[in-house]
Amino acid sequence: MAPSTKPAPEKLVTVIITTSPTPSAPSTELLEQIAVSFRKHCPPLIHCRVIAVLDTYDHISTKPRLKKGHVTPDGASKYADYKANAKRLILKEYAPAGRSYANADLVKTQEKAEFGSGAAAYASQDNAVVMNVTKTKDERVTFVEPVQRLGFGLAVRSALRMTVTPYVWIQQHDWALVTDIPLGPLLQLMQENKATTTSTEEEETGKGRQQQAIRPPVEYVCFPSVRMMEYATSDHVMLYPALRGLTQLHKQNFTVQSETEDGETATSRVPLTPLFLWHDKPHLASTSHYLNQVFPSRIAIPRGAFIEDTVGHLARDEMKEGNWKKWACWLYYPDEGKHLCVRHLKGRTWRGVEAELAAKLEYMRLNGLELNVQVPN
Incomplete structure (x- = not known):
């Protein structure tokens, strides 16, 4: 086949990031590791349009069951801070070269994500989740915040419906690239x-x-x-x-x-x-x-x-x-x-660098092990 000049990859792809409550909240270390891996192994992904779905939880309970949408009261409080931190990080990472986004650049709307049977006349709800959507005016960055938990599947579908590029890169919040793509x-x-x-x-x-x-x-x-x-x-x-x-x-x-x-x-x-x-x-697919x-x-x-x-x-x-x-x-x-090509960051169990270090030190103390921690300069 004869060679041809194609549009730059960043013009063809929208990165869809899905995130939800994690033990490492309010830290954004998981997302930061993803951004670092993009820059190192696939730089165009940091220059694409991005849609970040900041999913929520279903229940507050005494024991977290993140896959089922259950968080503790402390987890719920930290997740609110995490969402604010995540939005700041993504706006910074995906801002065009030489500029930054301000509040005046953001436009807010609402959408709905329907699910299940459409025969709502027999139910007390309309089987739809309201989503608060925030976009930059240049539509380079979009945040989707549902008022009820969507789950990964409906989170991806909601983002796909907002996508204007022919291809998408689907990125869960706890997978990082480890080789060039x-x-x-x-x-x-x-x-x-x-x-x-x-x-x-x-x-x-x-x-x-x-x-x-x-x-x-x-x-x-x-x-x-x-x-x-x-x-x-x-x-x-x-x-x-x-x-x-x-x-x-x-x-x-x-x-x-x-x-x-x-x-x-x-x-x-x-x-x-x-x-x-x-x-x-992580995968690349036709929208x-x-x-x-x-x-x-x-x-x-x-x-x-x-x-x-x-x-x-x-x-x-x-x-x-x-x-x-x-x-x-x-x-x-x-x-x-x-x-x-990709490494799992174990988002359901990883508590962040500081919390993991504290847990390790406590384990060593309780077991009478020598504490030998080197603090970087």
Whole structure:
């Protein structure tokens, strides 16, 4: 394919950050680590539009159960401070070069996130969550603050509906990049290999198999964590004949050619292997494909649910029957899956640097261990 000049990656992608109560609140250390990893391993992500969904909790109780939306009174108080701190951080990180955002740059509106059955006449509520939305006037930064807990799935859907770019980078608040991500080549590959309306049965024919091996659709690319290393030869694939066959047919190093600023032709190779689950961890995806496949109706995902735990497994069941092309999910696969790309920061348990250090010192004291702490200058 002839090389072509494409828009800069930051013009094509919106970063969607989802965050919620964490033990490290009101510290923004988790988000700070993400920003640092973006700058080091994928700088365009810090220059994109960004939509941050600051989800809330469902209940205040004596014991925190963050995945269920339960926080303690202290956790609720700290989360209010955390949201203010997070907004300040994101406004600082995503401000255009040479300027900063002020209160006068912010515009406030309200939206609703509907969910569940639309037959509200038989219920005491309208099955919709009100969301307070704050945008910068240049629409570079958007904050979404629901008055009730959305959960990851509806948080992503709400942000997708506000997205104006053709692609999104989905970023949970406790995953950081640990290797360089070729965002430009990935985007070009996705633009050149969009899903079509061709029937899935075509893949079963010789002609269809040949065409699909050359130009399979690429609509979603996830990045490997520790548990996804060497995925193509793992039990997640090898135990299922259909998944083995799809991997043998489609796993490849895609070649992408582009024109540089000085008019030279640059060739990049992007290693991908088919992925057989729609994961929640950091991923790049087509905005329209996301909305059509994951959120075809208001009942697709319940309030409070994760995509991976619901639609993700439904997608996997379809893929086991050979219907992978419909979902077009891939895993970035450098060094044959031996290269780690993202690291989990354990947001549900990590309490921040100071709290973790204090806990360690207390453990050492109670167990009669020698305290030997070096304080940096």
